[in-house]
Amino acid sequence: MSFPQPTLELDRPGGRPLPALVDPFARAITYLRVSVTDRCDFRCVYCMSENMNFLPKADLLTLEELDRLCSAFVAKGVRKLRLTGGEPLVRRGIMTLVASLSRHLKTGALDELTLTTNGSQLAKYAAELKSHGVERVNVSLDTLDPDKFRAITRWGDLNQVVAGIDAAQAAGLKVKINAVALKGVNEDELGDLVTWAHGRDMDITLIEVMPLGDIGGDRLDQYLPLSIARARLGERFSMDEIDHMTGGPARYVRVKETGGRLGFITPMTHNFCESCNRVRITCTGTLFMCLGQEDATDLRAPLRASEANDLLYAALDEAILRKPKGHDFVIDRRHKRPALSRHMSVTGG
Ligand code: SAM
Ligand code: SF4
Numbered sequence: 001m002s003f004p005q006p007t008l009e010l011d012r013p014g015g016r017p018l019p020a021l022v023d024p025f026a027r028a029i030t031y032l033r034v035s036v037t038d039r040c041d042f043r044c045v046y047c048m049s050e051n052m053n054f055l056p057k058a059d060l061l062t063l064e065e066l067d068r069l070c071s072a073f074v075a076k077g078v079r080k081l082r083l084t085g086g087e088p089l090v091r092r093g094i095m096t097l098v099a100s101l102s103r104h105l106k107t108g109a110l111d112e113l114t115l116t117t118n119g120s121q122l123a124k125y126a127a128e129l130k131s132h133g134v135e136r137v138n139v140s141l142d143t144l145d146p147d148k149f150r151a152i153t154r155w156g157d158l159n160q161v162v163a164g165i166d167a168a169q170a171a172g173l174k175v176k177i178n179a180v181a182l183k184g185v186n187e188d189e190l191g192d193l194v195t196w197a198h199g200r201d202m203d204i205t206l207i208e209v210m211p212l213g214d215i216g217g218d219r220l221d222q223y224l225p226l227s228i229a230r231a232r233l234g235e236r237f238s239m240d241e242i243d244h245m246t247g248g249p250a251r252y253v254r255v256k257e258t259g260g261r262l263g264f265i266t267p268m269t270h271n272f273c274e275s276c277n278r279v280r281i282t283c284t285g286t287l288f289m290c291l292g293q294e295d296a297t298d299l300r301a302p303l304r305a306s307e308a309n310d311l312l313y314a315a316l317d318e319a320i321l322r323k324p325k326g327h328d329f330v331i332d333r334r335h336k337r338p339a340l341s342r343h344m345s346v347t348g349g
Contacts (some may be wrong), residue, residue, distance in 0.1 A: 020077035021279075021316060023289075023323035031080045031278035032073045036066060037091040038283055042118050043154035044142075046180055046209050046222050050154060061285050063097045065303055069285060072312050074104050079111040086283070089121035098132045105133040116140065116178070120156065122164025126171040136174040138205075139165055143179075143186045144196060152185065169200070177204040183224040190229055191236045198260025205250045205263035210292075226266045233262075249276075267292070273326030279319075287316075289323040297322075 021029035039054050040047075061069065070081055081101060088094060104110035112135070119139040129137070141161060143149050149158040168175050177197045181187060190206065197204035206229060209222045233239070239253035239262065250263030273290075280288045285300030297319035302311035 018076050018313060019317070021073075021320045023320050025323075025325055027276055027323070028077065029277060029279055029320060029323075030078055031082070032070065032078045033082045033084055033278060033280045034066065034070060035085050035280065035282050036083050036088045036094060036097065037086040039090060040085060040087040040118070041090055041120055042087065042156045044118075044140075044156075044180075045152055045154065046182065055284060059284050061283060061300065061303075063093050063100075065285070065300075066097055066283075067100045068309075069281060069299060069303060069312070070101055071104065072309050072316070074109050075309075076313065076316055081110060081113050083113075083115040087118050087120065088115050089117050089125055091283075095125065095128055095132070098129060098134065102132040102134075112136070114138070117164075118153070118156065119161035119164035119168075123160070123167040126164070126167040126173055129168075130171040130173055134173065136176065137168055138176045138178050139168070140178045140180075141165075141193075142182065143189055144193065145189070148185065148189075152182070165200075165202075175200075175202045177202050178207055179204060180207045180209055181224040181226055181229045182209065182222050185222075187224050187229065187232075191233055194233065194237070194255060194260070194262055195258060198255060198258035198262075201260075203252075203261040203263065205265055207265045208267055210267055226264050230264060237262075276323075276326070279323070287319050289319060290326070292326070293324050295322055295324065 023029065037060070042048075043050055043052070070078075074081070081104075083094070083098070085091070091097075098113070101110075101113055105113055113132070114134060114136050115129075116138040117140070119141065122137070122139070139161070141149075142152050144158070146158040149156055149161075165175055177193070179186065179190070179193055181190060186193070194204055206226055208224070208226050230239075237258070238256035240256065242252050242254045242261070244252040244261055244263075246263075248263075248265075249267070250265045252261050252263045254260075255262050276290075280291060281299065282288070285298065285303060287297045287299050289295060289297075297315060299312060299315055302315045305311050
């Protein structure tokens with residue numbers, strides 16, 4: 001199944017390139033993360049409360065609108081698209097969107113189409129993703145202990161996720177593992193996770209908990225500075241800093257004992273904003289210029305106001321000029337409440 005694809009500037013032979021998206025700090029925006037749904041089949045304790053109020057389905061952009069919006073960003077110089085959520089693979093019809101967006105890979109307008117997933121649906125979709133030109137996926141996995149996995153995700157099943165990873169690798173997808181470091185939960189297991197991931201030829205990135213959205217608990221209870229995790233891993237592994245760049249905020253080391261790559265995403269202890277090249281859109285078409293700030297622009301109205309993209313491009317140009325220099329997340333005893341009211345599942349991780 002596919003839907004009619006709009007003609008965009010970059011689809012038109014000989015079409016003039018549009019002015020690129022460059023923010024006031026001379027950072028070119030080449031990376032778009034798209035939350036295709038705020039819904040999820042898990043309820044990870046650091047991401048969601050158990051009883052979440054999700055957006056009314058009628059507020060969501062259709063798959064056609066998501067395609068048009070993503071394609072407008074590609075026309076404005078975005079080279080990498082990441083579908084995320086919520087759980088992107090629970091959005092109904094998601095493969096139609098992937099198939100449609102893959103045309104930009106074929107024309108060379110896009111370097112990479114990828115996604116971040118909890119892995120629960122990967123067994124079903126891995127081969128199809130690969131057939132549409134997806135080469136790599138990030139899979140979130142914080143523990144290899146089935147009981148702990150259930151406790152962290154509330155609803156998840158470790159076996160299903162591992163089966164999803166098996167299927168992804170069998171389909172030829174490169175898998176990177178993302179693990180959130182959680183105080184008192186998986187902090188004693190991080191070394192084993194690294195060994196496991198590297199033993200399966202997967203990079204792994206550790207992430208600090210960020211104060212996004214009310215989760216019905218205290219962030220300070222969860223927050224483990226990665227400086228501490230890294231020092232502990234240093235007792236077990238020799239780690240050499242490397243230059244590996246994925247277009248993301250992770251800083252990588254090579255673990256001598258395993259030969260694999262280990263990344264650290266440290267929004268709390270080390271600000272990574274100076275090299276930020278990305279923006280995010282929600283499944284309702286709201287553009288967030290920074291994950292850690294409230295400022296946003298509605299793109300749904302200009303998208304729906306006209307079949308041509310002129311209003312949309314104007315809204316993009318205007319919004320990028322407001323991209324802030326950086327975020328100011330803090331978790332300490334005085335800042336137990338979320339820094340931002342929206343959950344990670346709204347803007348996508
Ligand atoms: N459902 C998919 C998944 O879990 O991979 C994609 C969306 S999820 C919001 C993206 C990433 O954000 C996951 O790796 C998750 O662990 C991470 N995440 C969610 N809430 C977080 C928070 N408060 N702090 C840090 N990372 C968070
Ligand atoms: Fe769902 Fe991903 Fe959030 Fe977990 S981290 S609740 S899998 S969106």
